[in-house]
Amino acid sequence: MAGIISYGAYIPLWRLSRDAIAKAWESASTGGERSVANNDEDTITMASEAAIDCLAGLKREKVDGLYFASTTSPYKEKECSTLVAMAADLGPEIITADFGNSLRAATAAFRAALDAVVSGSASQVLVTASDCRIGYPRSNYEQTFGDAAAALLIGNTAKPAVIVEGSHSLSNELYDVWRLDKDTYVQSWEDRFIIEHGYTENMEKAISGLLRKKALSVQDITKAVLYAPTSRAQQGLARRLGFDVKTQLQDLLISNVGITGCAHALLMLVAALEEAKAGDKILVASYGSGCDAFLLNVTEEIERVKGNRRGVKGYLNSKRPLSSYARYLSYRGLLEPQPGEPFRLFPAATTSWRERNWAIRMHGSKCKNCGTVTFPIERVCYNCRSKDNFEEVRLSDRKAKVFTFTLDNLAGRSDDPTIPQIGIEFDYQNTRTYLPMTDCDPGEVKVDMPVEMTFRKLYEGAGMYNYFWKCRPIR
């Protein structure tokens, strides 16, 4: 049976109070807070985090596909799913694809993954969705948008955690929200038009169509996971369809995360699954130039996944306030930070390619002769000098602690001038390496402090982005 085997999510640590945005613009606050990706995060790194969360405890060699969905991919030309797959340490013989442009990109990827496992072209496909959209300064969108990623592992197996029982889709050509190829900010048409003739009309049609197809009524649905641009639009739709808003409607995550673009329907679904039990029927619907609606049936296998993931719940609770609106502008690249001391070493396509197994997969080398583990990969063993006699070991999911550190005021940029540079010790074979620490208050860094690995964007150089691992306090 085709369905969901596992789920994962990622919400950046930093939350910006909407009051802070409103205060900066002397405008009205919509209340609550929104998530903000750090200046070393983008949709690739967030998708990688969600993918790794989704794969916790699972055999990665069984996964033979990865899809990446986003409307804010860092590259217009260059596949991102390949990079996410490598950061998640999946094998090379897999199918990969990027889904973009539409707020339905993630549900399109979800459907494609289901089709792939049903047709037999893959057995397990990891669907990742990640978005980091930017609203015009002082616009409502600036307050309502958030940054996050979600991941679902789709497989065709005897016992999925969630069975996909049916779906219904609708295509609708309409300018409601859009960005031209050169736009930074999301454009939109008048609100009343796009909610009435865009969102509400299409969602209602698709959901009613699905219920009719499956001969179900709204009362049969345990939870309705309804993507929406605002709470008001979501509740209006739910009422029109006849759902009990208090008991059947999945929280929109607007007060604490914000609307996270194409990732949002999957993010809400992960939150719903965290609370689901066997027998629950879940309706998921996403919207964007049409609508994708799915009917899901939760099985007892959900208990194997629940509690073993950080998921939405874990990442929601792990948060810190972003100190100012100015910092948000800088993190999104809307203000240009002074770069700090110039970089002396620029990325090259050749070196990135040669170093991919340690730099992206975070593999170390374990000597087959004496067992010494080093990171990065060393061809000649540091201890016994055995040549080319090692196996690669993954260190990205290892815990570590601070062995020594410095708080470097020369290495940063003007919006984050202090870089904690950490000599880390993995909980494995005395393996050491050197990583910057991110998502922290430099003042809290101490020797012996536990840390975990996180995949991040380092800097732009040679016309490309450059990714590597950092450490962070355990979230």
Next chain:
Amino acid sequence: MESIKDKVAIIGMGCTKFGERWDAGLDDLVIEAAYEAYEDAGIDPKDIQACWYGTVTQPVVGIGCTHLAGSLKLHGIPMSRVENWCTTGHEALRNACFGVACGMYDLVLALGVEKLKDTGFPGLGTGRGMSTVLEARRTAPGSFGMIATRYFYTYGLSPEEGKRIIGKIAVKNHYNGSLCPKAHFHNRVTLEQVTSAPIIAWPLGLFDCCGNSDGSAAALLVPASQARKYRNDPIYIKGLGAAHSALLPQNRPAFDWLHFEEVINSSRQAYEQAGVKNPREQIDIAEVHDCFTSTELLLYELLGFSPEGKSKEDIDSGFFELGGGLPVNSDGGLKCFGHPVGASGLRMTYEVYKQLQGKAQSPERQLKDAKLGISQTFGGPPQVAAVAVLGKELGYP
């Protein structure tokens, strides 16, 4: 292995004024150091038979000895550029010594130079290593600050106590530098000023970091047997040590950040050649690599001056001050004299040379009866170290 002891002598040295030499380019610095050395030795540059040239950051990589040959107009003789992080000046000296010791040459020039103040930023730059990702944001103070943190942790020093101890090294070196006309800085500082200065790379503050300076230093070397033809007070090479570790410290499995084998091995090689059995007692003057005050703290122990973890006691008793049992960095060190990377090993050697000859520029800092001294550098991530032992008498110790 043979020892280098008493095979080679230094018959002349030169050292520029160190500092922010906005007025001087690489060529000007080379000329200033070399011509002082010619004059000190009383030689004609046409008699120089070979040169070793140490520089790290020249305008572009792969420029060889073009600046050296071009500025000094040395015609038709072999010249080699050497580079080995902060030990570069020592590498020029070491290789020049071997050229003489093997009998190939009778008069050679070793010259180190660095022009740092044409970059537009105060440090050495960010991204110190080989990898575009692993060390993309590594800086020099960041690297050495990690040693300080681990030292404080290992020996149970609170950050305040640790900063007080290394701060005393800054106070000492600033005092010594204030007596030295060629030093970059001449300001004396109080412990309070040092410990309350802005942080560069925690726990290192502004006064824990060495000067980012322009400068050059040079030595003229001859076989020991010919030295007295040039002068009555040549200084003899007693030992030359150098060692490299196999990995960056941050990647060495199980490394404790305190026992840098490159420092330990290079000093033990040099001591053995020279016949130094008890460095604390036998060495009269030491110029060591105080790129950061915390580096000098650890070097006291790794070079065998203080027992492990006990530098603090010697610092508090003034053992390493000008009037102490073993004066260290009597010219202000890298801290105050400055650190034009490729020149430093030779600048330190210049100070030892002058002190052993009794020719330190100001009487207040002239050491009495100094017979044996060392110059020592430690650099890279750090990963490499070098030591030269120098003496004024043949056969001693």
